[in-house]
Amino acid sequence: MLAGALLILLSLVRVIDDANDVTSSGTVSAALRLAVPIFLAGLGGLWAERSGIINIGLEGMMILGTWTGAWAGYQWGPWIGVLAGILGGALGGLLHAVATVSFGVDHIVSGVAINILGLGLTQFLAGLIFNTGEAKALGGGPRQSPPVDPITTLTLPVLSGGEIGGWKSPDWLGSLEKQHWFLLSDVAGVLRGLTAGMSLLTLVALLLVPLSFFVLWKTAFGLRIRSCGEDPYASESLGVNVYRMKYAAVIISGGFSGLAGAFLVTVAAPLYQDGQTGGRGFIGLAAMIFGNWRPGGLLAGSMLFGYTDAMNARGGGESVHALLLFVAVILAAVAVWQVVRASRIRPMVTTDLDRRTLRNAYIGIVISVLAALGLFVWFLNSEVVPGELVSFTPHLTTLLVLALASQRLRMPAANGLRYRRGEAR
CATH class of the missing domain: 1.10.287 (Helix Hairpins)
Known part of the structure; x- marks a missing residue:
């Protein structure tokens, strides 16, 4: 009901100010593409903090995911790059778990150290590997990797257009959007933005919302993780291995952050570049707090940040x-x-x-x-x-x-x- 009321208000504002880009399919598609890495980083923070570990190092783990994802992606394909990105971020999560869980290092200090380490290490490795030999011949350099093949995109035929075997499909939603009717065209623009040219990795990321909710709130494993974040000594008295649960949650947290980094080099841009994350790990933390440490609220917060960022990227002075x-x-x-x-x-x-x-x-x-x-x-x-x-x-x-x-x-x-x-x- 709240989403419907906001869409009606957006439609009314669009008609009053004649700002058709506010709910256009291009804006919605850009917002989704920009929101996914923020959401994945925030989801990583959610898993860690539900176990009681503050993960300020999301940005550094994302950076590790971008480098490892690009390194594997240009050699063996984008999906191998995605897996490598998850592994790179998980290694950063493991380092954070060793420091905070095993050695009791302050969580903020450890996270800041991982951010610094991730940035410095990837800059060193980029100059060492991407600026020599075959990688350099393929377009690599001291601050970027060779191009990575893009991940396949999906477009619903008839509703959102596209081609199937040489047959050009109708685009019903696109036609309705161009009419600029009140509410109907806005709904069509939103639906077309979600069903035209969506990357398979974006679909996987969206499916992580119900999956994370199910695991954390509907399984014994998730209950143990959340109990460690609420009262680890009570969990210990009931036989829960608190160290093991915290390690698992923080490593999973790093994996999600690495997946966010891999998304940047396989969907958002087809290569690794120095400074590519642009603080999205920290914005992911903000989205997680806005979502009250829950996956659904986190997704809503990420879409909010992605939407405002999309307005900026599309030069929407009139729309803003x-x-x-x-x-x-x-x-x-x-x-x-x-x-x-x-x-x-x-x-x-x-x-x-x-x-x-x-x-x-x-x-x-x-x-x-x-x-x-x-x-x-x-x-x-x-x-x-x-x-x-x-x-x-x-x-x-x-x-x-x-x-x-x-x-x-x-x-x-x-x-x-x-x-x-x-x-x-």
Whole structure:
């Protein structure tokens, strides 16, 4: 229902501002492509933190995945590159597990060290391997690998076009999208963006959402991992090998981050390049927090960041202008919700904690109203958003989401705490 309401609002904003790129299939397709590596990195962070290990090293593990994925991919094909990328990230996860689980190193220190190690090691290996011999002859260099063959893409015939054996399929969704009708064309644009030219690896990544939820919340293995993140000593008293569970979760975390890196060199771009991850590991952490340490919320947060990044990549100054009205309406709705929430809390205020909660609700109302009015005035007095602000949009979105979502978040209780078998609590 919430997704449907947001789509209706987006459609209304598109019609008012004549910004057809807001829900176009090209924007949706770009958003999905940009969101997948963020989502995979965030999924890696989710697995680690559900076991009680903070994984700041997602960025470094992604970097290891890009290099190993490209190194294997240009020689033996993209799918071997994907497997190699997973292995490269898993090795980074193993190193993080050894440091934090076995030796009790501070999680933040270990993660930062892995980020530095991943960056330095891949730069050294790129100059050593990609800049010599056959790799150099194929187009490699000190800062990039030879090209990697792309992974096969899927397009649904009839609905989204494409060709089958020389037969050019109709494109019903594309035709409906071009009509620019209210809501119908927007739904067609979104569906076409999800069904035209989708990489097989993107489909695999999307399937990891229900798979991760099933494993973590519906199996004994997932229950043991989550119990280690909530109370490892209680888990130990019930016979759970806490060290083993933490090792497994952090290695899986590294594997997901390596898969995110492999996605960058096989789908997003057909080769490894220095600095390719661009901080996506850290944005993945932000998406994980926004999703309240759950796969579904993580996917929603990743799509949000991917969407704003896609608007930036497509040069959507006019489209971002339309989003000013979209965000203003959402903030107004948030203010209304805060008023209702405050009216429910007020009769039950008895303690200092209740008074602080009520005060925070009033502060949220004031901030939401002022921000909504400011964006609405900006929308009325401008026609396009400057390109510099469009470039900053993904980062601004990250800050706003974390600020607005902070009150409803609850991380695992033992997250980041040092565990030693047999010690008293």
